[in-house]
Structures are given as C-alpha cells and as structure tokens.
Amino acid sequence: MxxxxxxxxxxxxxxxxxxxxxxxxxxxxxxxxxxxxxxxxxxxxxxxxxxxxxxxxxxxxxxxxxxxxxxxxxxxxxxxxxxxxxxxxxxxxxxxxxxxxxxxxxxxxxxxxxxxxxxxxxxxxxxxxxxxxxxxNNKYSDGKIVRVSDFLINLETYEVNVCVKEEKVALSVTLTEFKLLVYLARNPRRVVSRSELLEACLPESDALERTVDSHIYKLRKKIEATGIADVLVSVRGVGYRLLGAE
Incomplete structure (x- = not known):
C-alpha cells in the first residue's frame, strides 16, 4: 500500500x-x-x-x-x-x-x-x-528540497525549477501535478504504478487511474516545453518513471 x-x-x-x-x-x-x-x-x-x-x-x-x-x-x-x-x-x-x-x-x-x-x-x-x-549536505538535509535529474523542488514554497543549459527555469504546475512529481522524484528510476500514484497523491478523491494519465500527460508537456525530453517516461501497462541521474 x-x-x-x-x-x-x-x-x-x-x-x-x-x-x-x-x-x-x-x-x-x-x-x-x-x-x-x-x-x-x-x-x-x-x-x-x-x-x-x-x-x-x-x-x-x-x-x-x-x-x-x-x-x-x-x-x-x-x-x-x-x-x-x-x-x-x-x-x-x-x-x-x-x-x-x-x-x-x-x-x-x-x-x-x-x-x-x-x-x-x-x-x-x-x-x-x-x-x-x-x-x-547543507540545505537538502532538512528535507525541504528535493533534487533529482534537472529538477529542483521546494517542498515549502511548492516551487519547481528545471535546470536547462545552465539556466534555472520555473515550472508552473498544479497542486496535483506537484504531488505526482514529488512522489516520482522521491522514487527516481523506479517504475511507479498508476494505482500507487493515485493512492499516494489523490487519496481522498474518487478519481480513476486514467485521471493519473491525464495529469501526467499535462505535466510531461510542461516539462518538454522547457526543452527537456524523455525524463518523465511511461512504461506500457505498468506506470511511470522519472529518470534521475545515474
């Protein structure tokens, strides 16, 4: 669970x-x-x-x-x-x-x-x-910042920044998109199922798993608009994975 x-x-x-x-x-x-x-x-x-x-x-x-x-x-x-x-x-x-x-x-x-x-x-x-x-490990030790791949996520201010060609670009996301991104960032490279994302990020809603697909689709489009591709990927029949640094 x-x-x-x-x-x-x-x-x-x-x-x-x-x-x-x-x-x-x-x-x-x-x-x-x-x-x-x-x-x-x-x-x-x-x-x-x-x-x-x-x-x-x-x-x-x-x-x-x-x-x-x-x-x-x-x-x-x-x-x-x-x-x-x-x-x-x-x-x-x-x-x-x-x-x-x-x-x-x-x-x-x-x-x-x-x-x-x-x-x-x-x-x-x-x-x-x-x-x-x-x-x-400086400011990251208190759990207020999550960093994975090119993402810098502030859990206090709900801000998401993406590092693109040595520039920091703000990513405007909804609360649900933010929750999904945080959950995936805390599980880098692991394939997370739709049901797990639904339970973790939308626990009190009556949303279906396809609702997760819709939010992920919009989040991926926003990420790709910054110039970063193939970071948030779908695994057919299973779920989604955020590719962190090796």
Whole structure:
C-alpha cells in the first residue's frame, strides 16, 4: 500500500545527489576534477571564471563549491566573499599558492577547507565528501528540497525549477501535478504504478487511474516545453518513471 505523500517527511531513503560547482580556469584540470567528482556518484557543473561561478551559484544552488583562487574577471577571494554574503554554501579553496598567509586568508574569509596544487584528484573528492558530511549536505538535509535529474523542488514554497543549459527555469504546475512529481522524484528510476500514484497523491478523491494519465500527460508537456525530453517516461501497462541521474 502506498503511503499518502507527506511534504514534511525528509524521506531519508531518497538518494540525494549532491551538486558540486567546480570553478577552475585551466580546462585540463577542470575536466579531471569533473570526471573524478562524477565517478564518485556526485554531480557537477563547471565555471572557468569568477563571474560565471557566481551566476551558477545563484541559479543552481550547489551543495558545495570547489573554488580556484586565480580566476579571470573576478578572483576566488571575491567569489568566496560574495558566496558567504549569500549564505553558508560549503567552499573548498583550490590554489597553487601554498603560503600560510594565503591559507589563513581563505579560512578567515569563510572557506571550509584549502587544497594546494598539485593535488591528487582522489584526495580532492575525499575532502569534498568530508565537508559535505560535516555540513549535513547543507540545505537538502532538512528535507525541504528535493533534487533529482534537472529538477529542483521546494517542498515549502511548492516551487519547481528545471535546470536547462545552465539556466534555472520555473515550472508552473498544479497542486496535483506537484504531488505526482514529488512522489516520482522521491522514487527516481523506479517504475511507479498508476494505482500507487493515485493512492499516494489523490487519496481522498474518487478519481480513476486514467485521471493519473491525464495529469501526467499535462505535466510531461510542461516539462518538454522547457526543452527537456524523455525524463518523465511511461512504461506500457505498468506506470511511470522519472529518470534521475545515474
């Protein structure tokens, strides 16, 4: 029997896929770090200058920022200062400068850790995971935000945003569509039957299973209108599945 959806339930079984913003102006290093981060089961977005880093931090709300100091346009210290002004996103500084005064400056400005180049990418990933554990995975640990694939779902404000080509696009949904999306997002990649969705999201209605089909159809059209296709898929004769990140 499916449980009625509870927006206050943090759902500890949900696999939170932390998003890491990697800010590095050297393409080779950026590629290596991104590969190691994603191989560890995390997700990543990249920026090669400080201005882009601040734009992505604002639009994507990453769980952690891996931040180089020497950057074009806006240097890492100023980026760190602005991130701290905005909130408590964990930041690990990544730099070739190994003087103690530089480390102290980073830590005093609010950095959570400091890694000096050259580095072992596996160690960088280990340090990222350690900071994420210490921070409780930041704002996602309280269950108010659900993130899967390109969706960012706020359970308090009932807002849904979709990340499309590094831009955050608001998705206007009805309450029923919101409930269906949340339930599928909390069960990523699992095929959920129509009857389960009906019981979990419309428990007090007299709706039939084909009503679920109608709501899912409209929700899928809204998602596809943002430019994202083949994320909410139907499994013939069974139900629906939301494809999360691998």
């Amino acid at each position: 499916a449980a009625e959806i509870d927006f206050n339930d943090p759902h500890p079984g949900y696999p939170s896929l932390s998003l890491i913003l990697i800010v590095e102006d050297e393409q080779e290093i950026l590629d290596i770090l991104s590969a190691y981060v994603e191989r560890s089961g995390l997700r990543s977005i990249q920026a090669k200058d400080g201005r882009k880093a601040l734009e992505l931090h604002l639009s994507h709300a990453p769980d952690l920022v891996l931040l180089d100091v020497q950057l074009p346009q806006i240097d890492g210290w100023r980026v760190l200062s602005e991130i701290r002004h905005r909130g408590e996103t964990p930041v690990i500084m990544l730099t070739a400068m190994d003087q103690d005064v530089d480390k102290l400056m980073g830590l005093r400005t609010g950095a959570d850790d400091y890694i000096v180049k050259p580095f072992n990418p596996a160690e960088v990933v280990a340090r990222i995971q350690a900071v994420l554990r210490r921070s409780g």
